[in-house]
Amino acid sequence: MRLFIEPSDVWLFRDGKPFTAGSDHRAGSRFPPSPTTIQGALRSKVLLESGVSLVAFANREAAAQTIADDIGWPGEQKLPFRLQGPFLARRLFPGGPVERLYSAPADLALTKHELRKEQRFLYLTPAPALSIRSDLEALKLEDELRLLWAEGEERLTMVEGWLTQKEFGWYLTDPERLRARLNRRQSKRCRGLISEKSLFVRESRVGIALQEQARRPTEGMLFEVEYIRPRQCVGLLVEIGPAEGDIAPAIAAAFGQVGSHGTMSLGGEGRLARWEVISEDITPAPLIVERYFKVVLLTPALFKQGWRTDWNKLFGGSVRLHAAAVGAPETISGWDVARNREKAARPTVPAGSVYFFEKLDASPLQLREAFTNDDAHLGFGQFAIGAWHV
Known part of the structure; x- marks a missing residue:
């Protein structure tokens, strides 16, 4: 079962940095969010749809045993289902097919020349003649880790952005074809990769802590929170599958068949999201492992x-x-x-x-x-x- 999830509001997906009153004033967001965020939201959605009391579920009462068989008890490490994702995805137009996007691989780099404006994409590869050995026993590094390098004397900068599903397929099977395509775009003064700003915007909002009972502002407790606002037709792609056998009845009942849609809470502050069950295959083509x-x-x-x-x-x-x-x-x-x-x-x-x-x-x-x-x-x-x- 594959879900395409779009926002009905801004989203808040906290990063892992501490954000305790009085110790820090800014909470950042990561996007796409962590898989743990998605599994929590999906389990909450299924639990609410089942009609089982949240208290009974939290206390592991017998009345909640059936739903626990489908989504697991609170705090359990091993769950009776498997997730793939979340992945960033988009529709080119409302109601159109969903296209999965891929973060730029870390071995893709861009030249940076101080005098010339021309830039070109290239790949970092393990150096054939250069290797490093470590005598630091505590690190326990592999015996012969190679340096990553690229021919030429130009400075390099790491690439940020996203590849389409077709481009990522080229990266896996025909990387030179992808590099040529990106360089043609760059020569036309077009950004080679899909930029973050074309997919989502980061919005910062300022707030102030309130006293718990009086609900009055607390002096010196200003804070800033970063939200994510995806562009139109941009969202998250998630696949839900059974750990073994068929998909759990409670999950199937909560989300239905292909074409079913609804709403759910997602991320910090329980912001609203729209979901739809889709049929598109979003798995990269398998590649035979060579030497x-x-x-x-x-x-x-x-x-x-x-x-x-x-x-x-x-x-x-x-x-x-x-x-x-x-x-x-x-x-x-x-x-x-x-x-x-x-x-x-x-x-x-x-x-x-x-x-x-x-x-x-x-x-x-x-x-x-x-x-x-x-x-x-x-x-x-x-x-x-x-x-x-x-």
Whole structure:
């Protein structure tokens, strides 16, 4: 079941930074939001549609057992369904087909010359002759991690923006075709990638804390909150599937069949969102794993060792990590409704990060559904495999 979710108001998706009265004055938003935000909103929607008492559900009473079988009890780590997403998506016109968008991969760079205005796109690749070795035992780095580089003496800047579904397919299978297309756009003074501003706007609003009982302003307690306002026809794409067997009856009843639509609360302050069940296939085309390949994260990932893990165990085969283009870590947190407290903050590897691997033997890799150690069922670690031409 695939849902396209659009805003009826601005959205608030807090980042993982602390925002406690008196300690900080600004709350930022991340977009797309964390998978944990989406699963919480969907479970709340299904629970409300079921008619089960929230108190009975929170207290794990027998009256709530049926709905708990479909969406899990509060605070449970393993849920009876799986999510993919959330992904940024858009319609080119109201009521049209939904197109999934992809964050610019971290190995895509743009030249920056101080004298010439011309810029061109290129790819960072593992350097063939340069390698680094670490004698820092505590880091436990791979023996031969390569530097990422690009030919030429021009300065490089990282790329920000979004690729269309067709362009991302080229990135995976025919990267030079994508690079040529982006450079043609750049030469015409058009932005090569879809810009953030063309998809959504960040709005900051100022408020003041109120006294709990008197409801009067508290001196010195000004704060600023950043909201997200997606453009028309821009929203989020989510896929809900069963952990095993068929999709849960309560989920099917809450969202219905293709073409069904409704409203739900989403994100901070319970802002209103419109959802619709769609039929479009939004999964990137699978690619056969050659000896050399790269993995691109489509949603944030959680690894045991920061940005890395036991790759052989994750792939179920023998592989070697040659290099990685990893973005700055994003912290996820949130509010634990069942325990009425903040969730522990966890750093994630952001979407768009790229890992370059070599398959070391002829045995097939046992690729998992997600490229992450934790919370794969919530949508973390969604990935695509692309060609790495050595």
